[in-house]
Amino acid sequence: MKKTPLHKAHLEANAKMVNFGGWHMPVQYVGILEEHRNVRTKAGLFDVSHMGEIDIKGNRALELVQKLITNDASKLAVKQALYTPMCLPNGGIVDDLLVYRKGENHFLLVVNAANTDKDYQWIEEHAIDGVAIANISSEVAQLALQGPLAEQILQKISNKDLSQIKFFWFDYVKVDGEDCLVSRTGYTGEDGFEIYLAPDKARKVWYAILEAGKEEGVMPIGLGARDTLRFEARLPLYGNELSEEISPLEAGLEMFVKLDKDNFIGKEALEKQKAAGVKRKLVGLEMLDRGIPRTHYKVLKDGEEIGFVTSGSFSPTLEKNIGLALIKAEHARIGNKIEIQVRGRNLKAKIVKTPFYKREVK
Amino acid sequence: MFPKDFKYSREHEWVKIEGTKVRLGITHYAQDALGDVVFVELPEVGTEFAANDSIGVIESVKAVSDVYTPVSGKVVAINEALLDSPELVNEDPYGDGWIVEMEMSDTGELDNLMTAEEYQKFLKEEA
Structure with missing residues (x-):
């Protein structure tokens, strides 16, 4: 089984570990109900380093991204992010992902762990000249700090004013002195941040956040509560609400499907489905x-x-x-x-x- | 963790013997493996079961798990407190978290069960 850079920290915390799509991950530390409530009322820290990251760079990067996704990345400013499905020609969903615009011609796609290889292959199949595509998943660790006290906690060890990072925007912040990409995004229905950093710094920053949030009552949260949190907020889970047999229109993701955008994979099928009614x-x-x-x-x-x-x-x-x-x-x-x-x-x-x-x- | 006067099954149930009756529940190990219990389905009083039948269901946040009776007999009492407070299974598995009481039809079946010491050994071997 694959291990994240925080694997040892989970074992040290006596987490209950499970096989999650080939990754040895913590399902709970003290109990799903307690962890869930802690995120809703205070804050919780998640290791989501199993998520996949695909980097797309080059003078035609936007063109490729636009072809792959149903949402409209042309409207993104640099340091802004969006949520989007990525569809098959028949309208079924390959994956759902976040797209970060790092530069005019530079995008970072954050995809589901279990789909990373499939997604990378799918994107490679649609590669165009003038674009470099790289699966950088093993070079990126990801933490999520979620909950009403997330900003207050992270601010203590950050070198920038986090209140300036608005919902679905990101910035480059030194957290505990380490270079991080910090976005105000998440998968819990709470305010909070997702923090991308080098794997060899993950352990240090993980413990720094737990230490900084001691007073506020931060605790590490396993995948069990991550699932119940996202579920209450109706955030879809690939493999449950979304699959290659389910279209984003059926799944209630219409606001992330821009049919007025130039051609993208699945557009024709989704237009037909919309006209006929799902x-x-x-x-x-x-x-x-x-x-x-x-x-x-x-x-x-x-x-x-x-x-x-x-x-x-x-x-x-x-x-x-x-x-x-x-x-x-x-x-x-x-x-x-x-x-x-x-x-x-x-x-x-x-x-x-x-x-x-x-x-x-x- | 392992009351001495109880007997234990390989499915991680315990029974406390009172004459021809047993009180039945799941072990500390079983409740810990399940995690937070949020729902319990109990049989009706009067229902007859054979040994190893499923008599009810315990659901945690993540898992759905059958409860088996290690002895044959008739249900004479159910722990109705679990309907509103399923967490009792976690908090007090050998006490207030009991599940049913059965009138045994064959007390000889108790010989198939493990003592506290044997169950402890069984857990070590399973791990």
């Missing part, structure tokens, strides 16, 4: 009967199968059993009563608005 929609659901919806459980309406659960869990913040499901569009109405098949029994649920959790913005 046949399936991703919805939120809340259980009315006792039971927890889980990934792949069947969704029914009056006994007829209408879709499946993509993610489901007890929600630590709402203290309810909730789920996301991809169902036939005609049933996707808020308040509609549906059933979830749990161990052979059809349990009542209703469709509810998402996100399940939204932080209060100051």
Whole structure:
């Protein structure tokens, strides 16, 4: 199994380790519920060094990026980032990623760990002259500091005013004296930062952040709480809400699909799908009967199968059993009563608005 | 961690024997492996089960796990406190986190179970 530069730190902290897409990663340190609540109320530090980074540079870099993604990177200023799906010609999703504009002709793509090799190959297949493409994943470590106290904590050991980094912007900051790319982004529904740095500095900065945030109650957070946090905020997970068989329009990512943009891979298929209306929609659901919806459980309406659960869990913040499901569009109405098949029994649920959790913005 | 007067199964359940009845729960090791328990599904009182049947389900944030009875018999009591407070399974697995009580149909089946000492050894071998 692959190890991040922080592997030893996780073992030292007695984390429960699991195999996550070929990586030996911490699923929890003290407990998923406690870690989840700590991020919602204070702050939490994540090792997300398993994420992939692909560097695209050259005088036609923008042209290549625009062809690959559904969102519009031409509108990005230098030091700005965006979220986007990357599609197949049929509109299915290859991956969802962040695009950082490091220069007029220089982009950094941050992709899902399990998809890194697939994505790199996909991008290489569409390479054009005048662009250099490099998979730099092994040269980049990534930490995420998330939660309402994230800025206050990170500011103590940063050499720049972090309040100047707005949502989905980034800057080059010395954190604990080490060179980092710091963006105000994240995967928890909270304010916070993602911090990219050299692998050999990761351990030092990891402990520096934990030390700086001692007073505020920062703690390391495993992948278990990362999943429940992103799920409450309705942030999609590739492999659950997104796949090569699901289009971004079905997954509710329409605002990241710019059909008015020049040609991009999947545009024609997505235009057709939009004109005809999507046949399936991703919805939120809340259980009315006792039971927890889980990934792949069947969704029914009056006994007829209408879709499946993509993610489901007890929600630590709402203290309810909730789920996301991809169902036939005609049933996707808020308040509609549906059933979830749990161990052979059809349990009542209703469709509810998402996100399940939204932080209060100051 | 291993009450001396209990008996243990290879599926990480414990039983406390009171005449022809047993009280049943999951071990400290099992609750720790599951993580935060957030949901418990219990059988109905009066249901009969054979040894090694699944009698209920325990769900943590991440995992769904069956609970098996190591003995045959009839359910005579369920721990209804778990319906509202599933975390009792984590907090007190050998006490308030008990799951059901069974009236045994064959007390001889208890001989198949491990003593505290044997279970401790079994855990070491599994690790």
